[in-house]
Amino acid sequence: MKNLTLLFSLILVPATAYKEDFRTKLNLSPNNESHKRLKREWIWNQMHIMEEINSPLPHHVGKITSSTKNKNAVYVLQGEYANTIFKVKDDTGDVYAFERLDREKKSEYELTALYIDKRTNQTLEPPSTFIIKVYDVNDNVPVFVQKIFNGSVPEMSPVGTSVTKVTAVDADDPTVAGHATVVYQVIQGEQYFTVDESGVISTATADLDRETRSTYEIVVKAKDSPGLHGGDSSTATVIITLSDINDNFPTFKQQSFHFKVPENLRVGSEVGRLKVEDIDEPQNRNTKYNFVRGHYRDTFEIIANAFTNEGIIKPKKPLDYEKIKDYKFDIEAIDPTVNMRYFKPGGPKSIALVTIEVLDVDEPPIFSQPSYVYKIDENDLPKNPIGRVLAVDPDAAKRKIRYTLRRSSPSGDYVKVSSSGDIFISKPLDRETNAWHNITVAALEVLADNQLSHMESHAQVYIQVLDKNDNAPEFAYPYEPKVCENAAPGKVIIRISATDKDEMLPGVNFKYSLTTEDSNFTLVDNHDNTANVTVKYGQFNRELVKIHYLPVIISDNGKPILSSTNTLPISVCKCDDKGEFTFCEEAAKQVGISIQALVAIFICILTILVITLLIIMRNRHKKNLNVLRKPVAEIHEQLVTYDEEGGGEMDTTSYDVSVLNSVRKNGMKPYRLNLETGPCLYAQVQKPTGIGHSGTGEMAIMIEEKKDEADNDGDLLPYDTLHIYGYEGAESIAESLSSLESGSSDSDIDYDFLNDWGPRFKMLAELYGLESNEDFVY
Numbered sequence: 154m155k156n157l158t159l160l161f162s163l164i165l166v167p168a169t170a171y172k173e174d175f176r177t178k179l180n181l182s183p184n185n186e187s188h189k190r191l192k193r194e195w196i197w198n199q200m201h202i203m204e205e206i207n208s209p210l211p212h213h214v215g216k217i218t219s220s221t222k223n224k225n226a227v228y229v230l231q232g233e234y235a236n237t238i239f240k241v242k243d244d245t246g247d248v249y250a251f252e253r254l255d256r257e258k259k260s261e262y263e264l265t266a267l268y269i270d271k272r273t274n275q276t277l278e279p280p281s282t283f284i285i286k287v288y289d290v291n292d293n294v295p296v297f298v299q300k301i302f303n304g305s306v307p308e309m310s311p312v313g314t315s316v317t318k319v320t321a322v323d324a325d326d327p328t329v330a331g332h333a334t335v336v337y338q339v340i341q342g343e344q345y346f347t348v349d350e351s352g353v354i355s356t357a358t359a360d361l362d363r364e365t366r367s368t369y370e371i372v373v374k375a376k377d378s379p380g381l382h383g384g385d386s387s388t389a390t391v392i393i394t395l396s397d398i399n400d401n402f403p404t405f406k407q408q409s410f411h412f413k414v415p416e417n418l419r420v421g422s423e424v425g426r427l428k429v430e431d432i433d434e435p436q437n438r439n440t441k442y443n444f445v446r447g448h449y450r451d452t453f454e455i456i457a458n459a460f461t462n463e464g465i466i467k468p469k470k471p472l473d474y475e476k477i478k479d480y481k482f483d484i485e486a487i488d489p490t491v492n493m494r495y496f497k498p499g500g501p502k503s504i505a506l507v508t509i510e511v512l513d514v515d516e517p518p519i520f521s522q523p524s525y526v527y528k529i530d531e532n533d534l535p536k537n538p539i540g541r542v543l544a545v546d547p548d549a550a551k552r553k554i555r556y557t558l559r560r561s562s563p564s565g566d567y568v569k570v571s572s573s574g575d576i577f578i579s580k581p582l583d584r585e586t587n588a589w590h591n592i593t594v595a596a597l598e599v600l601a602d603n604q605l606s607h608m609e610s611h612a613q614v615y616i617q618v619l620d621k622n623d624n625a626p627e628f629a630y631p632y633e634p635k636v637c638e639n640a641a642p643g644k645v646i647i648r649i650s651a652t653d654k655d656e657m658l659p660g661v662n663f664k665y666s667l668t669t670e671d672s673n674f675t676l677v678d679n680h681d682n683t684a685n686v687t688v689k690y691g692q693f694n695r696e697l698v699k700i701h702y703l704p705v706i707i708s709d710n711g712k713p714i715l716s717s718t719n720t721l722p723i724s725v726c727k728c729d730d731k732g733e734f735t736f737c738e739e740a741a742k743q744v745g746i747s748i749q750a751l752v753a754i755f756i757c758i759l760t761i762l763v764i765t766l767l768i769i770m771r772n773r774h775k776k777n778l779n780v781l782r783k784p785v786a787e788i789h790e791q792l793v794t795y796d797e798e799g800g801g802e803m804d805t806t807s808y809d810v811s812v813l814n815s816v817r818k819n820g821m822k823p824y825r826l827n828l829e830t831g832p833c834l835y836a837q838v839q840k841p842t843g844i845g846h847s848g849t850g851e852m853a854i855m856i857e858e859k860k861d862e863a864d865n866d867g868d869l870l871p872y873d874t875l876h877i878y879g880y881e882g883a884e885s886i887a888e889s890l891s892s893l894e895s896g897s898s899d900s901d902i903d904y905d906f907l908n909d910w911g912p913r914f915k916m917l918a919e920l921y922g923l924e925s926n927e928d929f930v931y
Contacts, residue, residue, distance in 0.1 A: 200214055200215040200248070200283055200284065200285040200286065201214075201215075201285065201286040201287070202214050202250055202254060202285060202286075202287060203287075203290060204253075204254050204255055204256040204287050204290055205253060205254075205255065205290055206253060206254075210250075210251055210252070210253070211240070211249035211250055211251045212249065212250045212253075213247065213248075213249055214239065214248040214249060214250050214285055215247075215248050215285075216245070216246050216247050216248065217241065217246040217248065217266045217283075218246050219246075219268045219277070219278050221268065221277050221278060223270065223277060225270055225271055225272050226268055226269060226270050226271065226277050227243035227244065227268075227269055227271050228241050228242070228243050228244075228245075228246045228266065228267070228268060229241070229243065229266075229267040229268075229269050230248070230264050230265070230266060230267075231264070231265040231267060231280070232262075232263060232264040232265050233263075234262050234264065235264055235265075237251075238250060238251060238252050238254075238262070239251070239262065239264060239285065241266075248285075254287045255287075256287045256290075256325075257293065257324045257325070259287070260286070260287050261284050261285065261286055261287065262284065262285045262287075263282060263283075263284050263285075264282070264283060264284075264285065265280050265281065265282045265283075266280065266281050266282075266283060267280050290325075293323055293324040293325045293377070294323075294377055294385040294386065294387055295321040295322065295323040295335040295375040295376070295377050295386070295387060296321060296322055296323075296375075296387050297319065297320065297321045297322075297375060297387055297388075297389040298320045298321070298322060299389070300389055300390065301389065301390050301391075301392065302317055302319050302373075302389060302390070302391040302392070303317065303391070303392050303393075303394075304316040304317025304354060304391060304392070304393045304394070305317075305393065305394045305395075305396050306356060306361075306393065306394075306395060306396065307395070307396045307397075307398050308361055308362055308363035308364075308395040308396065308397060308398055308400070309359065309360070309361060309362065309398060309400060309495055310356050310359065310361065311356070311359050312355075312356055312357060312358060312359050313355050313356065314355060314356045315353055315354070315355050316346060316354045316355060316356065316393055317353075317354050317391065317393070318351070318352050318353045318354065319337065319348070319352045319354065319373050319375075319389055319391060320352055321335050321337070321352070321375035321387065321389075322335075323335055323377055325377075334377070335352075335375050335376070335377065336350065336375070336376045336377075337349070337350065337352050337373055337374070337375055337376075338373065338374045338376065339354075339371055339372070339373055339374075340372050340373070340374050340388070341370075341371055341372035342369055342370070342371030342372070343357070343371075344357065344358070345357055345358060345361065345369055345371070346369070346371055346391075346393065348373055352373075354371075354373070354391060354393070361395055362395075363395040363396070363397050363398075364401065364432050364433075366395070367394065367395050368392065368393070368394050368395070369392075369393045369395075370390060370391070370392050370393075371390070371391050371393065372388055372389070372390055372391075373388065373389050373390075373391055374386050374387070374388050375387050375388070375389070397433055397434040397436075397437050398433075398437065398492060398495070399433055399437035399438075399439070399488065399490050399491050399492060400433065400491060400492055400495035401431060401432050401433050401488075401491070402431075402486075402487065402488055402491055402503060403429040403430065403431040403438070403440045403462065403486045403487070403488055403503055404429060404430050404431075404486070404503050405427070405428070405429055405430075405486060405503055405504070405505040406428045406429065406430055407428075407505065408505055408506065409505055409506040409507070409508070410425065410427055410505060410506070410507045410508070411507075411508045411510070412424050412425035412466070412507075412508070412509050412510070413509075413510045413512055414468075414472065414509060414510070414511060414512065415511075415512045415514045416471075416472045416473060416474040416511050416512060416513060416514055416516065417472075417514050417516045417517075418468060418472055420467075420468055420469065420470060420471060421467055421468070422467060422468065423465055423466070423467060424453070424466040424467060424468060424509060425465075425466050425509075426458075426463045426464065426465055426466070427442065427455065427463060427464035427465075427466065427484060427486070427505065427507070428463055429462060429463070429464070429486045429503070431462055431488070435460075435462075437490075438462045438488070439457075439488050439489065439490045440457050440462050440464070440486050440487070440488055441457060441486070441487055441488070441489060442455035442457060442464040442484055442485070442486055443484070443485045443487065444482055444483070444484060444485075445482075445483040445484065445485045445504060446482060446483040447480070447481060447482025447483060448482075449477075449480045449482060450482065451469065451470075452468060452469060452470060452472075452480065453466055453467065453468055453469060453480070453482075453509070454466075454467055454469050455467075455484065464484070464486065466507070466509070472511050473511075473547075474511045474512065474513040474514075475513075475549065477511065478510070478511050479508065479509060479510045479511060480508070480509040480511075481506070481507070481508050481509075482506075482507055483504055483505070483506055483507070484504070484505050484506075484507050485503055485504045486503040486504075486505075487503060515548060515606075515608065516546075516547045516548055516608070517596070517597075517598070517606070517608040517609055517610040518544035518545060518546055518547070518554050518596040518597070518598060518609070518610050519544060519545060519547050519610060520542065520543065520544045520596060520610060520612040521542075521543040521544065521545070522612070523612060523613070524612060524613040524614070524615065525540060525542055525612065525613070525614045525615070526614075526615045526616075526617065527539045527540040527576065527614070527615070527616050527617070528616070528617045528618075528619055529578060529582065529616060529617075529618060529619065530618075530619045530621060531581070531582050531583055531584040531585075531618045531619060531620060531621050531623070532581045532582070532583070532621060532623065533578075533581065533582075534578060534580070534581050535578060538571075538575035538576050538577050539576055539577070539578060539616070540575075540576045540614070541573075541574050541575050541576060542556060542570075542574045542576070542594050542596075542612055542614065543574060544556075544574075544596035544610060544612070546598055552598040552599055552600065552606075553598070553599040554574075554596050554597070554598060554599070555572050555596070555597050555598075555599055555605060556570055556571070556572055556573065556574040556594055556595065556596055556597075557570065557572070557594070557595050557597070558570040558592060558593070558594060558595075559592075559593045559594065559595045559611065560592065560593040561590065561591070561592045561593075562590070562591045562592075563587050563590070565580075566579055566580070567579060567580050567582060567590060568590055568592050568614075568616060570592070570594050574594070574596075576592075576594075576614060576616075578616075582616075582618045583618070584618040584619065584620045584621070584655075584656070585623075585624060585654045585655070587618065588617070588618055589615060589616065589617055589618065590615075590616040590618065591613065591614070591615050591616070592613075592614045592616070593611050593612075593613060593614075594611065594612050594613075594614055595609045595610070595611050596609060596610050596611075596612070597609045620655055620656035621655075622655055622709065622711030622712055622713065622715060623655065623715075624653060624654040624655045624715065625653075625707070625708075625709070625715040625716055625717035626651040626652065626653045626663050626707045626708070626709050626715070626716075626717060627651060627652065627653075627707065627717055627719055628649065628650075628651060628652075628705075628707075628719045628721075629649075629650045629651055629652040630650075632647060632649060632721055633722060633724070633739075634646045634647035634686065634721065634722075634723050634724070635723070635724045635725075635726045635734055635737050636688065636693065636723055636724070636725060636726065637693075637725075637726060637727075637728035637732060637734070638692070638693040638694070638695050638725050638726065638727060638728070639691075639692060639693075639728065640688045640691055640692075640693065641688065641691050642688055642689060642690055642691040643687055643688060644687060644688040644691070645685050645686070645687050646674070646685075646686045646687060646688065646723060647685075647686050647721075648679070648683055648684070648685050648686075649665070649683065649684055649685075649686060649705070649721070650682060650683045651663045651665075651682065651707045653709055655709075655711065660710075661682070661709065661710065661711075662682065662709070662710045663682045663707055663708065663709055663710075664678070664707070664708045664709075664710075665678060665684035665705060665706070665707055666705070666706045666708075667703070667704065667705060667706070668704040668705075668706060668718065669704075672689065672701070672703060673688065673689050673690050673691070673693065673701070674686055674687070674688065674689055674701070674703050674723070675687055675688075675689045676705070686703070686721065686723075693725045694725075695725045695726075695727065698725065699724065699725055699738045700722055700723065700724050700725070700738055701722070701723045701725065702720050702721070702722055702723075703720070703721040703722075703723055704718050704719070704720055704721075705718070705719050705720075705721050706718050706719075707719060724737045724738055724739070725737075904917075904918065904921035905918075907921060
């Protein structure tokens with residue numbers, strides 16, 4: 154029969170109860186004779202221990218017992234804390250704790266019990282895991298989560314208004330009644346605020362006025378039920394700020410205000426400022442100014458400054474000293490957003506007397522209207538003025554007015570203004586360049602001595618240029634379409650649109666056509682000022698034409714009708730099976746450049762060339778002077794070699810270069826520099842006498858010619874120089890091997906003899922040994 158093992162956890166039920174329950178589930182009778190054999194099982198009391206026990210260590214925890222009795226068996230504990238904190242007597246099974254336990258650090262310990270035969274070291278019972286529960290005692294003081302709390306509440310709030318919440322934490326077991334219970338109490342500032350059992354702080358009075366006191370600092374105590382520490386407590390500070398509400402009206406700082414302003418003060422300019430005092434915070438200041446008494450509220454307005462809360466007085470219309478010399482009226486300051494619940498009747502009146510004195514000044518002319526608008530057709534040049542400006546002297550003198558042009562946009566002398574105010578057009582105007590011309594006209598008074606006054610007034614004149622149809626439509630974009638060389642007929646290549654520099658009114662309509670129908674493309678009008686370019690026949694040949702230049706005529710419906718021819722470059726491309734482009738040629742792009750830019754580039758290039766030439770001439774002159782100044786001992790022979798092609802085989806017999814190397818050996822002295830007789834550039838050489846030659850071979854004649862040229866050339870350097878010339882002789886049986894004439898040579902010479910010249914001439918033999926019917930391209 155199997156061994157049955159029962160595991161016990163936090164609070165262990167007596168073993169007999171488990172036995173009875175187990176028998177009930179198996180329908181076994183306690184007196185069933187067929188089951189009289191005793192089972193092996195663990196038997197122990199429940200495992201728990203109080204924390205912070207003051208008695209001496211070790212502390213008895215419980216006992217583990219097995220129903221199997223064996224004098225050679227011992228009890229063993231396993232687990233993280235076995236044999237350190239907890240130990241078991243191996244013969245009795247009593248479990249002891251060898252340290253004082255703190256539930257707040259660890260509340261449960263899990264161990265494993267074993268019953269082992271010490272002779273064979275084999276377990277007599279299966280291992281059983283059990284838990285030791287640490288019971289809590291009230292040994293911790295509640296602690297606030299922070300030492301300082303902050304809260305805010307509007308001023309004048311009713312009693313019981315929530316301000317903030319404080320929290321204190323007790324580390325004791327909250328499942329044990331009274332161990333983790335925290336009681337809060339206000340011990341400083343209790344006349345203003347209270348705290349409930351959950352830590353919520355509320356107002357205790359309804360007359361908290363921010364303007365009287367804006368900040369409160371209270372102290373809250375958190376207390377625990379009595380325990381090991383005798384019900385100790387902790388405290389925290391709560392700083393409560395009263396937020397402002399709009400509960401105060403503004404008041405004037407003075408009872409009357411007096412301002413002086415010139416009569417030429419512009420409309421909307423500042424006359425003066427009315428200062429008020431509002432003890433609320435800026436966000437709750439919303440002062441409005443009203444006229445109480447006076448007949449000139451239509452002449453002035455008072456605008457409140459949102460930042461300073463001041464009332465700014467501004468004229469709504471021009472002031473005239475000749476008509477009214479001073480203004481008087483009463484102004485009231487009020488805040489319509491004040492909460493009337495907190496209104497305190499009987500306060501100071503917010504009314505002040507305002508006096509504005511107008512000063513007489515000499516005013517500039519006044520235009521009949523602030524701005525003028527005139528229209529003119531583009532490209533027209535009327536002889537008569539297109540309009541006129543008018544200004545008058547507002548003073549009693551009524552002086553004569555003279556006009557002048559002060560500013561024009563765009564700049565230029567397109568518009569002129571006469572001294573009498575007439576406006577003329579001096580040049581035809583182009584709407585596409587500037588649709589509007591704006592000018593500023595100044596009006597000045599003519600004084601008694603025919604001098605102009607230093608004061609002037611200005612008026613804006615706006616001239617609108619009306620459009621004429623003088624520009625033909627053109628492509629809206631620089632299109633660069635592409636088409637597959639195997640495109641099918643009807644394939645849409647691109648959708649083109651047009652634009653017109655003229656004014657694009659709603660009725661504008663563009664028509665598209667081709668200059669010729671003899672092409673593989675056609676146009677389909679979409680009736681929305683666009684057209685589709687489609688393939689007409691299909692199957693393009695990239696080998697013949699890689700880019701098709703399609704001329705497209707675009708016409709408008711203006712008066713007169715204008716049209717232009719635009720070229721559409723269409724690239725024929727290679728495409729894959731999906732119709733994706735794989736290779737295309739780029740259409741040549743025309744880069745425009747102005748004449749001024751070309752002139753500037755030419756001047757720069759010419760300047761660089763001149764500077765370069767001057768530097769070369771200076772360096773050459775300096776080098777010649779240095780050579781002439783050198784002592785004779787420093788002038789040495791110089792050998793100049795050139796990598797050139799030599800002559801034929803037989804030409805080497807006409808002249809033996811090795812003679813130059815034997816000049817000094819044979820006692821022949823080379824010529825040296827002689828500043829009196831002039832330089833000699835060549836050493837004496839002997840012409841070898843070959844068989845069949847008379848000493849006047851082709852090479853000898855060439856050398857004599859070159860020597861005479863060198864002797865008579867005064868520009869050469871003043872020291873001996875050896876020149877090697879690449880001269881091709883004419884006596885080779887292979888004639889010329891140069892590639893310059895080989896491609897067009899019609900010679901019938903057989904070059905098979907080159908095969909006999911060895912491996913060095915193998916390539917020439919292959920090239921020149923081709924059959925006559927074969928073509929060879931160099």
